[in-house]
Amino acid sequence: MTFRIALIAHDKKKDDMITLASEYRAFLSGCTLVATGTTGGRLQDEVGLTVERKHSGPFGGDLQIGALLVEGQIDCVIFLRDPMTPQPHEPDINALVRACDVHNTPCATNMASAHLVLSQLQQRAV
Numbered sequence: 001m002t003f004r005i006a007l008i009a010h011d012k013k014k015d016d017m018i019t020l021a022s023e024y025r026a027f028l029s030g031c032t033l034v035a036t037g038t039t040g041g042r043l044q045d046e047v048g049l050t051v052e053r054k055h056s057g058p059f060g061g062d063l064q065i066g067a068l069l070v071e072g073q074i075d076c077v078i079f080l081r082d083p084m085t086p087q088p089h090e091p092d093i094n095a096l097v098r099a100c101d102v103h104n105t106p107c108a109t110n111m112a113s114a115h116l117v118l119s120q121l122q123q124r125a126v
């Protein structure tokens with residue numbers, strides 16, 4: 001079984017995303033991955049993952065991923081949000097998280113929940 005996973009991280013959480021993706025690299029390399037622009041670029045360059053890159057978050061990337069999710073093309077969202085820094089595209093961020101709730105799609109917004117979700121999916125993929 002293969003999963004379609006969206007990976008997104010705010011700037012101060014991008015190092016955490018790289019750490020997370022490196023830890024789950026073997027599993028993630030067997031998944032279909034989509035990411036916002038800058039996050040996706042780092043995942044490609046630093047972890048060697050193949051990632052479909054959407055626009056950067058402030059330029060609509062969260063909305064693009066939200067649209068895919070609404071169309072049933074995303075199984076899980078890992079969205080490492082920065083709760084300490086105001087974001088210019090806060091409405092887009094809220095729209096994506098809301099879409100996850102509307103469509104009952106797992107959405108991990110911090111490292112602890114991301115580990116739980118990815119380890120569970122990894123087990124199911126075997």
Ligand SMILES: O=C(CO)COP(=O)(O)O
Binds near residue numbers: 010062
């Ligand atoms: O802002 C983001 C999510 O809201 C992330 O966008 P980037 O991956 O392009 O930095």
